[in-house]
Amino acid sequence: MLDVRGxxxxxxxxxxxxxxVDGVDLSVRRGEILGLVGESGSGKSVTGFSLLGLIDPPGEVIEGEIRFDGQDLRTLDEEQMRQLRGNRIAMIFQDPLMTLNPVLRIEEQMLEAIQAHAPVPRREALRRCVQALEMVGIPSPEKRLRSYPHEFSGGMRQRVAIAxxxxxxxxxxxxxxxxxxxDVTIQGQILYRMQQICREHGxxxxxxxxxxxxxAELADRVAVMYAGRIVETGPxxxxxxxxxxxxxxxxxxxxPARTLPGARLPQIEGMAPSLAARPVGCAFRPRCPSAVTRCAEQAPAPVQEGDRGYRCYVPLAQTPRDA
Incomplete structure (x- = not known):
């Protein structure tokens, strides 16, 4: 469904x-869940914004292809992208205040999201709004549709954004x-519902x-990101x-779950490099316990081994961590 190159x-x-974001390649099949992980500042969110054309100046997508169902999204004009966003491709932001308008009732915002893409009768649209709020655990959804965003807690606003x-x-x-x-209870419900949607609707x-x-609980495949690049991917x-x-x-x-009580928590030494101070060669080299001379000379090219891919001159052995 989605194929991103360079x-x-x-x-x-x-x-x-x-x-x-520096030369990211990734793909997602219909009905698949891809986990994109990495430290803060690794480029995960910028990658998501880039896919939907939401990068504002001074940022700019300067290279690459973003093919969705065979069509390169970079060739679409702004009106075509507006018809795509929220309809065939949606985004849930980390901060619900980026999604919700503080001066409009929840009902108006949800109706607009439906009717902007199809001439759905108001009664049917309201029914879909109520169902969506019920799905994410909003109590008394018919009543809460009349509320404003400031009348919800932060977690409730996020559930509305997901709906x-x-x-x-x-x-x-x-x-x-x-x-x-x-909270973990609602999080578990949302994760379960997301998996259900993927299975039922593709x-x-x-x-x-x-x-x-x-x-580990949600995804089918995972892509690990560091300093703007995918450094490992696979099931x-x-x-x-x-x-x-x-x-x-x-x-x-x-x-923390892997550390015994009272034991010192292991950590990756150092910090991720800033955009203006990325080292020559492998960006992870200054923090890597396995780095060799070659790592400082040139960034490793991607290596593909079946379903697994990685960028490293000294890859770890293919044995389970607990073996």
């Missing part, structure tokens, strides 16, 4: 153009950490997160059980 998104400054994204049963939903503000998801636990069980890239292993070992 995507580069840069932010222009007086000192030059700095790539936040709006699902109204038109899109082919692809890009989810930018949509359950961060929710909807594909790109789930952007830093929570590997969510990825979620294989990648999490036997990572090939040292960065993926570092993320897994940093999970």
């Amino acid at each position: 995507l580069r998104t840069a932010f222009h400054t007086e000192a030059g153009a700095w790539p936040a 709006i994204a699902m109204l038109n049963k899109p082919d692809l939903i890009i989810c930018d950490e949509p359950t961060t503000a929710l 909807t594909a998801l790109i789930w952007i997160t830093h929570d590997l636990g969510v990825v 979620v069980a294989q990648v999490l059980d036997a990572p090939r890239h040292p960065y993926t292993r570092g993320l897994l070992e940093s999970m």
Whole structure:
């Protein structure tokens, strides 16, 4: 359904153009859930915004193809993209205030999301709005449709934003950490419902997160991102059980659930590089315990081994971490 090749998104400054997304390749099949993981600043959200043409100046998508059902989205004009967004491709933002208009009732915003793409009778549209709010756990949905965003808690606003994204049963939903503000009970309900939608309607998801636990529970495949590049990808069980890239292993070992009570929590030393200070060669080299001389000379090219892909000169052994 979605095939992205060589995507580069840069932010222009007086000192030059700095790539936040640097040659990303990824694909998503119909009904598949792809987890996009990495530290803050790795380029995950910028990748999601780039796919939908939501990069504002001084940012710009400067290279690459974004093919959705065979059509390159970069060739569409703004009106064509408006017809696509919220209809065939939806996005759930991390901050619900980016989605909801504070001066409009929830009812008006949800109706607009439906009627902007199809001449649906108001009664039928209201029925769909109520169903969507029920699905995400909003109590008394008929009554809450008349509320304003400020009358909801942060978690409730996020649930409304998720409901709006699902109204038109899109082919692809890009989810930018949509359950961060929710408690674990509601989060579990939303994850279950997302999987149900994918199975029933063939909807594909790109789930952007830093929570590997969510990825393990939800995703079919995972793509690990660092410094604007995909450094490892593959079926979620294989990648999490036997990572090939040292960065993926570092993320897994940093999970508190894997540390014994009272033991020091492992961490990846150092910090992710800024856009203006990325090292020559492999961007992860200054933090990598396995780095060799070659890593400082040139960035590794992608290697494909069946369903698995990675960028590393010294990949880890293909044995389970607990073996």
